[in-house]
Amino acid sequence: MASDERTGRRIHRNRESVPRTAEIIRQTLYQRKYTVIAVILMMLAGSAVMLVQPLFYKMLFDRVIPESDTGLLWWLLAGMVATPLIAIGISYFEGHLRVRIGYAVTVALRKTVLNHLLHARLDAIEQVPRGSMVYRVTRDAGKIGDMYIKQELLPVVSSTIVLAGVLVVMFVLNAELAAVFCAALPATYLVTRYLTRYSKEMDREVNDQGKVSESFLYEVFNAFRTIRMFSGEGHAMKRWAEHMDRFNRIRIRGAALHDIMLTFPNEVINGLVLGVLLGYGAFQAMDGAVTIGSLVAIMAYAPRAYAALRTVLTTYTGTRLIKVSVESLNELFDLPLEPGLRGSFSPQPAGVEPPAGVEPPNIEFVNVSFSYERGYELKDLSFRVNGGEFVGIVGPSGGGKTTIIDLLTRLQEPESGRIAVAGRDIREMSLESLRNQIAVVSQDVFIWNATLAENIAYPDTGYRPEAVEQAVRASALEAFIDGQPKGLETIAGEGGVALSGGEKQRIALARAFMRERSRILILDEATSALDALAEEKIRTAVEEARIGRTTIAIAHRLSTIRHADRILVIDGGKLVESGTPRELVERGGIFARMYDAQALDFE
Numbered sequence: 001m002a003s004d005e006r007t008g009r010r011i012h013r014n015r016e017s018v019p020r021t022a023e024i025i026r027q028t029l030y031q032r033k034y035t036v037i038a039v040i041l042m043m044l045a046g047s048a049v050m051l052v053q054p055l056f057y058k059m060l061f062d063r064v065i066p067e068s069d070t071g072l073l074w075w076l077l078a079g080m081v082a083t084p085l086i087a088i089g090i091s092y093f094e095g096h097l098r099v100r101i102g103y104a105v106t107v108a109l110r111k112t113v114l115n116h117l118l119h120a121r122l123d124a125i126e127q128v129p130r131g132s133m134v135y136r137v138t139r140d141a142g143k144i145g146d147m148y149i150k151q152e153l154l155p156v157v158s159s160t161i162v163l164a165g166v167l168v169v170m171f172v173l174n175a176e177l178a179a180v181f182c183a184a185l186p187a188t189y190l191v192t193r194y195l196t197r198y199s200k201e202m203d204r205e206v207n208d209q210g211k212v213s214e215s216f217l218y219e220v221f222n223a224f225r226t227i228r229m230f231s232g233e234g235h236a237m238k239r240w241a242e243h244m245d246r247f248n249r250i251r252i253r254g255a256a257l258h259d260i261m262l263t264f265p266n267e268v269i270n271g272l273v274l275g276v277l278l279g280y281g282a283f284q285a286m287d288g289a290v291t292i293g294s295l296v297a298i299m300a301y302a303p304r305a306y307a308a309l310r311t312v313l314t315t316y317t318g319t320r321l322i323k324v325s326v327e328s329l330n331e332l333f334d335l336p337l338e339p340g341l342r343g344s345f346s347p348q349p350a351g352v353e354p355p356a357g358v359e360p361p362n363i364e365f366v367n368v369s370f371s372y373e374r375g376y377e378l379k380d381l382s383f384r385v386n387g388g389e390f391v392g393i394v395g396p397s398g399g400g401k402t403t404i405i406d407l408l409t410r411l412q413e414p415e416s417g418r419i420a421v422a423g424r425d426i427r428e429m430s431l432e433s434l435r436n437q438i439a440v441v442s443q444d445v446f447i448w449n450a451t452l453a454e455n456i457a458y459p460d461t462g463y464r465p466e467a468v469e470q471a472v473r474a475s476a477l478e479a480f481i482d483g484q485p486k487g488l489e490t491i492a493g494e495g496g497v498a499l500s501g502g503e504k505q506r507i508a509l510a511r512a513f514m515r516e517r518s519r520i521l522i523l524d525e526a527t528s529a530l531d532a533l534a535e536e537k538i539r540t541a542v543e544e545a546r547i548g549r550t551t552i553a554i555a556h557r558l559s560t561i562r563h564a565d566r567i568l569v570i571d572g573g574k575l576v577e578s579g580t581p582r583e584l585v586e587r588g589g590i591f592a593r594m595y596d597a598q599a600l601d602f603e
């Protein structure tokens, strides 16, 4: 269970029909059917060329030598030199095409899976460790396309035909000797089958441990700063060593058994069969039942048939083993889609304009209940924010303020009750049009490793520079940007490492101000990291921005919302007080106590 949670293996089932791994592979191969056919034909041609060689031996022993036919000898020599050259030439092109097909499958899987993750439900996705997602998108998808499809699935078609072809030729040359050879096939098959079952378990363990280790690495990479601050280097190294130990144990156990056992018994069988062929063939030749040429040719065919058989069996093994990666990717495809998206969905173009609503919409929560698995809940919450109103939400930490915003933006779904924007149930709108109506500055700001301008205009790539500059002014970022060596073109660093907390918040504010058409503005602790002077500037900007907008500001610092038309106090998932700031102070409830506590600071 614990390891399941860490690898994120067993998650919500997905009820919608979403194309899964096998189907994507099939579609990709079908789209490239001509290349696939070309590869198979080339492989067949290459094998056919090489299969001619043993017939040269037959001619050598049965005609050239007995009849001293030197003319034919020259032809044979030419053939012996030419055949490998032709085969190599063919295999070069065929190999090149196979790489392309394998890569196409990998790319298709990687694209589809990311698209799915972008549209999957947030609460489901948040249960999967990010490192494990990275592992699946990169390694598992790569194993399927670049290794399995390219090296196993495509070659198997021609190998099967070659195997059949060689057997036919062997039977034509001498049925009894061919039958002796065939006796080895079932034994080889059984050995492989038995060992495959074992290898699959092993592969699953390696895969699971790989995901866990990669998730740990991912955490470390995000925590360099904290680790140093707490002298946690030793702790990190100790845990990493444990990860590597577990990994090694599985690997070593795997390698020893896997490689030796998978090849060794088959080599023994191969050797035995050749021995029997040699002995039995010699007696047959002495009796004159088989010509020396045919015997030599059969002896030369046997290893080739065996090689083809090995390819077929390797693919058999590979097909069972690749299931580990297929299942691993399918677990991502099984993540349920966001509500309102069913089956088909397409990537949203960046920077879509919201529907041109002009009037600031009202927002209504009617008897909304919601709970997280851990037990926290919103109970029967009802409130209304009028169009154009500026409402402040305050309340103790963990009271459910951010949850209200998550419900309004449909990052979470209520269990019961109704949420309406401009009188329309938000479930009736597309997620895109709902979210485009709302400009949010979240409590946790995310900064892309891109230029400041790109961060502000996100996700609009065709932004107008003047609009960005205006947003910069409104969010009190001017002085900061002017001080940067490259101004707006300065790179923010991953997660905004090169920015202070307050700078990040102001970039998030500017990002919200950029959404000129969004008629709802939501600020969730948007100025908590700012100094009083910067906050004052922002407040003026918000006063301007709220014109023509419905605004909700969540704040612990009451000064931030002192101009609010109305305040809602949320505690324990309930609306406990509501009214103008003045009314609430006079009422002497939670808000009044918070007010007193903050006012004390100045006494």
Ligand SMILES: Nc1ncnc2c1ncn2[C@@H]1O[C@H](COP(=O)(O)OP(=O)(O)OP(=O)(O)O)[C@@H](O)[C@H]1O
Pocket (backbone or CB within 6 Å): 372, 373, 374, 376, 395, 396, 397, 398, 399, 400, 401, 402, 403, 404, 443
């Ligand atoms: N993804 C989640 N899974 C489970 N519980 C959650 C999740 N997100 C939040 N919670 C819980 O829900 C409760 C409400 O969280 P919420 O973020 O709405 O509080 P908040 O009022 O915004 O607090 P703060 O003022 O500290 O930001 C908290 O007790 C929190 O632990």
Ligand SMILES: [Mg+2]
Pocket (backbone or CB within 6 Å): 401, 402, 403, 443, 524
């Ligand atoms: Mg919050």
